[in-house]
Amino acid sequence: xxxxxxxxxxxxxxxxxxxxxxxxxxxxxxxxxxxxxxxxxxxxxxxxxxxxxxxxxxxxxxxxxxxxxxxxxxxxxxxxxxxxxxxxxxxxxxxxxxxxxxxxxxxxxxxxxxxxxxxx
Amino acid sequence: xxxxxxxxxxxxxxxxxxxxxxxxxxxxxxxxxxxxxxxxxxxxxxxxxxxxxxxxxxxxxxxxxxxxxxxxxxxxxxxxxxxxxxxxxxxxxxxxxxxxxxxxxxxxxxxxxxxxxxxxxxxxxxxxxxxxxxxxxxxxxxxxxxxxxxxxxxxxxxxxxxxxxxxxxxxxxxxxxxxxxxxxxxxxxxxxxxxxxxxxxxxxxxxxxxxxxxxxxxxxxxxxxxxxxxxxxxxxxxxxxxxxxxxxxxxxxxxxxxxxxxxxxxxxxxxxxxxxxxxxxxxxxxxxxxxxxxxxxxxxxxxxxxxxxxxxxxxxxxxxxxxxxxxxxxxxxxxxxxxxxxxxxxxxxxxxxxxxxxxxxxxxxxxxxxxxxxxxxxxxxxxxxxxxxxxxxxxxxxxxxxxxxxxxxxxxxxxxxxxxxxxxxxxxxxxxxxxxxxxxxxxxxxxxxxxxxxxxxxxxxxxxxxxxxxxxxxxxxxxxxxxxxxxxxxxxxxxxxxxxxxxxxxxxxxxxxxxxxxxxxxxxxxxxxxxxxxxxxxxxxxxxxxxxxxxxxxxxxxxxxxxxxxxxxxxxxxxxxxxxxxxxxxxxxxxxxxxxxxxxxxxxxxxxxxxxxxxxxxxxxxxxxxxxxxxxxx
Ligand SMILES: Nc1nc2c(ncn2[C@@H]2O[C@H](COP(=O)(O)OP(=O)(O)OP(=O)(O)O)[C@@H](O)[C@H]2O)c(=O)[nH]1
Ligand SMILES: [Mg+2]
Numbered sequence: 001x002x003x004x005x006x007x008x009x010x011x012x013x014x015x016x017x018x019x020x021x022x023x024x025x026x027x028x029x030x031x032x033x034x035x036x037x038x039x040x041x042x043x044x045x046x047x048x049x050x051x052x053x054x055x056x057x058x059x060x061x062x063x064x065x066x067x068x069x070x071x072x073x074x075x076x077x078x079x080x081x082x083x084x085x086x087x088x089x090x091x092x093x094x095x096x097x098x099x100x101x102x103x104x105x106x107x108x109x110x111x112x113x114x115x116x117x118x119x120x
Numbered sequence: 121x122x123x124x125x126x127x128x129x130x131x132x133x134x135x136x137x138x139x140x141x142x143x144x145x146x147x148x149x150x151x152x153x154x155x156x157x158x159x160x161x162x163x164x165x166x167x168x169x170x171x172x173x174x175x176x177x178x179x180x181x182x183x184x185x186x187x188x189x190x191x192x193x194x195x196x197x198x199x200x201x202x203x204x205x206x207x208x209x210x211x212x213x214x215x216x217x218x219x220x221x222x223x224x225x226x227x228x229x230x231x232x233x234x235x236x237x238x239x240x241x242x243x244x245x246x247x248x249x250x251x252x253x254x255x256x257x258x259x260x261x262x263x264x265x266x267x268x269x270x271x272x273x274x275x276x277x278x279x280x281x282x283x284x285x286x287x288x289x290x291x292x293x294x295x296x297x298x299x300x301x302x303x304x305x306x307x308x309x310x311x312x313x314x315x316x317x318x319x320x321x322x323x324x325x326x327x328x329x330x331x332x333x334x335x336x337x338x339x340x341x342x343x344x345x346x347x348x349x350x351x352x353x354x355x356x357x358x359x360x361x362x363x364x365x366x367x368x369x370x371x372x373x374x375x376x377x378x379x380x381x382x383x384x385x386x387x388x389x390x391x392x393x394x395x396x397x398x399x400x401x402x403x404x405x406x407x408x409x410x411x412x413x414x415x416x417x418x419x420x421x422x423x424x425x426x427x428x429x430x431x432x433x434x435x436x437x438x439x440x441x442x443x444x445x446x447x448x449x450x451x452x453x454x455x456x457x458x459x460x461x462x463x464x465x466x467x468x469x470x471x472x473x474x475x476x477x478x479x480x481x482x483x484x485x486x487x488x489x490x491x492x493x494x495x496x497x498x499x500x501x502x503x504x505x506x507x508x509x510x511x512x513x514x515x516x517x518x519x520x521x522x523x524x525x526x527x528x529x530x531x532x533x534x535x536x537x538x539x540x541x542x543x544x545x546x547x548x549x550x551x552x553x554x555x556x557x558x559x560x561x562x563x564x565x566x567x568x569x570x571x572x573x574x575x576x577x578x579x580x581x582x583x584x585x586x587x588x589x590x591x592x593x594x595x596x597x598x599x600x601x602x603x604x605x606x607x608x609x610x611x612x613x614x615x616x617x618x619x620x621x622x623x624x625x626x627x628x629x630x631x632x633x634x635x636x637x638x639x640x641x642x643x644x645x646x647x648x649x650x651x652x653x654x655x656x657x658x659x660x661x662x663x664x665x666x667x668x669x670x671x672x673x674x675x676x677x678x679x680x681x682x683x684x685x686x687x688x689x690x691x692x693x694x695x696x697x698x699x700x701x702x703x704x705x706x707x708x709x710x711x712x713x714x715x716x717x718x719x720x721x722x723x724x725x726x727x728x729x730x731x732x733x734x735x736x737x738x739x740x741x742x743x744x745x746x747x748x749x750x751x752x753x754x
Binding site: 052059071072075078080081083085086087089092 | 192193195197228229231232235317318319322323326343347348351352355356357358360361445448449450452453454456462561563564565566567568
């Protein structure tokens with residue numbers, strides 16, 4: 001359910017190749033923004049942050065949606081992961097999560113798992 | 121491995137451990153199974169200790185059940201998670217790993233919660249998976265094939281609704297079954313082989329969970345909408361903080377206005393008792409002990425029961441509804457400004473009840489410096505034991521009027537005192553983080569659980585529990601301190617022909633007069649000095665002690681009138697304000713210092729805490745007193 005589909009990967013790579021900037025760190029996403037995680041890695045290679053994020057559900061392929069943010073500096077963020085769990089984190093850590101586009105916004109408003117079952 | 125039947129031997133009961141991610145209902149299940157009343161709440165990190173209880177399985181085995189702090193993985197990040205890891209791995213001193221591990225998970229969030237189970241499965245212990253919160257999962261239309269899940273994972277799976285007994289019968293049967301075929305424990309070697317998963321190992325767990333769920337989930341539940349809608353208001357960047365502030369404000373208004381009637385009733389009973397005893401007992405030392413020592417003292421504390429219960433009602437509702445983590449979310453930016461984690465706000469909010477659970481709850485904070493800072497500022501949050509002192513002084517000196525169209529002035533002053541405590545705590549944290557506890561900023565990663573309706577039975581039981589604890593405190597420590605204090609205040613008796621009240625010549629009077637010069641600069645008289653010393657045992661004792669001191673030093677009529685009236689006559693406004701300022705900061709609680717010693721494992725920090733608090737308290741009282749005098753409050 002969470003794996004990157006082949007189509008998504010192609011769109012992402014094409015986007016990168018022509019510099020469309022389809023990807024952005026989670027920390028730059030706006031409220032209401034939806035996307036799929038492409039990579040989780042702290043810029044300074046800090047394994048502790050990476051593992052912490054992974055354990056809270058920020059894993060490659062997961063669907064994320066930014067729900068709320070704080071007042072000052074729009075920090076922290078509340079992010080919904082895979083429609084099941086909401087996690088609060090600071091922008092500083094959210095920098096380590098790279099997010100790409102979903103396949104199709106209209107399709108994605110339907111719960112991801114149901115989609116998979118319909119197709120399988 | 122051979123299998124044997126269970127030796128039913130009291131010295132070595134079979135041990136069953138409840139392990140699971142935070143907030144999945146382990147403690148609720150534990151309470152249902154063992155009939156205990158451990159604290160539950162709708163936020164991660166309620167349980168921070170290993171708790172044990174006993175139960176009889178359907179077959180008739182007596183087993184020991186362990187409730188453990190929640191953890192997302194065995195790779196413990198914080199001290200509470202380390203407890204879980206050590207118990208599960210059998211690293212605890214003189215305790216092997218548990219005979220059966222029950223992995224409790226939230227059925228509405230299996231995608232995140234099954235990872236821990238996979239980690240546990242590697243340990244090669246008898247394992248059961250309990251899918252808890254099945255009622256919510258079903259309401260959302262989620263369908264899971266238990267058989268498929270059990271087959272895929274290779275372990276028994278049961279579904280439970282932790283609050284209801286019949287839901288957990290299956291679990292007990294499975295425990296029995298596993299105990300019957302229990303292998304002779306040889307787990308120690310397997311346990312030592314456990315090592316922390318690398319980031320890629322965690323990714324592999326994620327993929328495995330995904331595969332298992334593809335097989336087992338028949339119908340994914342509809343995503344939760346209500347929580348999202350509520351949050352769009354409660355976590356709104358502008359409205360959210362305002363709502364948090366109004367909630368706290370409402371809490372203190374309620375503490376004053378709702379408690380009035382029951383307090384008056386209790387007060388009337390106490391005064392009636394006192395008058396009846398004064399009239400019907402012959403003058404004797406015993407009469408003085410009962411009337412002046414016990415009723416004036418202890419009775420003076422009992423009347424605060426309604427207020428403490430109202431405060432706890434609010435705290436319980438906040439805890440059970442799921443608002444605690446939202447408050448932490450809203451406070452995070454402010455907290456990070458002083459080098460703390462928003463997460464620290466949860467232990468600090470708990471400290472409104474009592475600093476000791478707050479200090480223990482700091483275990484959920486991963487980073488040692490963050491945790492230490494949180495422990496050190498916890499006593500600045502106004503605990504419920506300070507309530508009687510505040511209420512007494514406010515009732516005596518702040519008129520019971522309303523300002524700005526209906527806001528009670530007394531409640532407003534109370535809110536101000538709480539706010540002073542919070543702001544003081546933030547400033548102290550900032551200073552500590554810039555000086556003695558310098559270190560890097562720590563990440564915040566906190567799950568925001570779905571809102572739930574507080575369970576009325578749960579809230580009621582919680583309140584009864586608080587009432588019981590409060591009455592027990594009164595019946596034990598406060599009563600004893602009062603009896604000792606009465607003796608000190610009565611002997612030696614006044615010399616013949618003395619003109620002053622007898623208490624002036626007693627030991628307590630001597631101590632009070634000896635301390636008075638030290639406290640004179642901050643406006644305290646010798647009566648307050650007498651009350652402050654036993655107030656170290658428990659803050660409420662200060663109120664009881666004042667009640668007794670004024671009862672002993674007053675004349676007959678004064679004895680039966682309310683303490684607040686006596687105070688209003690005897691103290692200046694400046695003195696009253698200085699006492700309030702003192703109480704915001706003063707380390708008037710030995711139990712808090714002892715808890716700090718336990719949690720930090722050294723004497724250094726409790727001593728540090730005591731010194732910085734007492735210096736702050738003296739300064740605050742001094743400044744308040746001088747400013748109030750200058751403004752004509754003498
Ligand atoms: N509807 C429903 N609510 C439940 C169920 N089990 C627990 N709860 C609620 O879930 C919340 C969390 O329960 P706890 O028992 O405190 O959770 P815990 O796993 O001990 O949490 P930590 O100690 O923080 O790890 C409480 O508000 C419970 O009332 C259940 O089966 N159904
Ligand atoms: Mg618990």
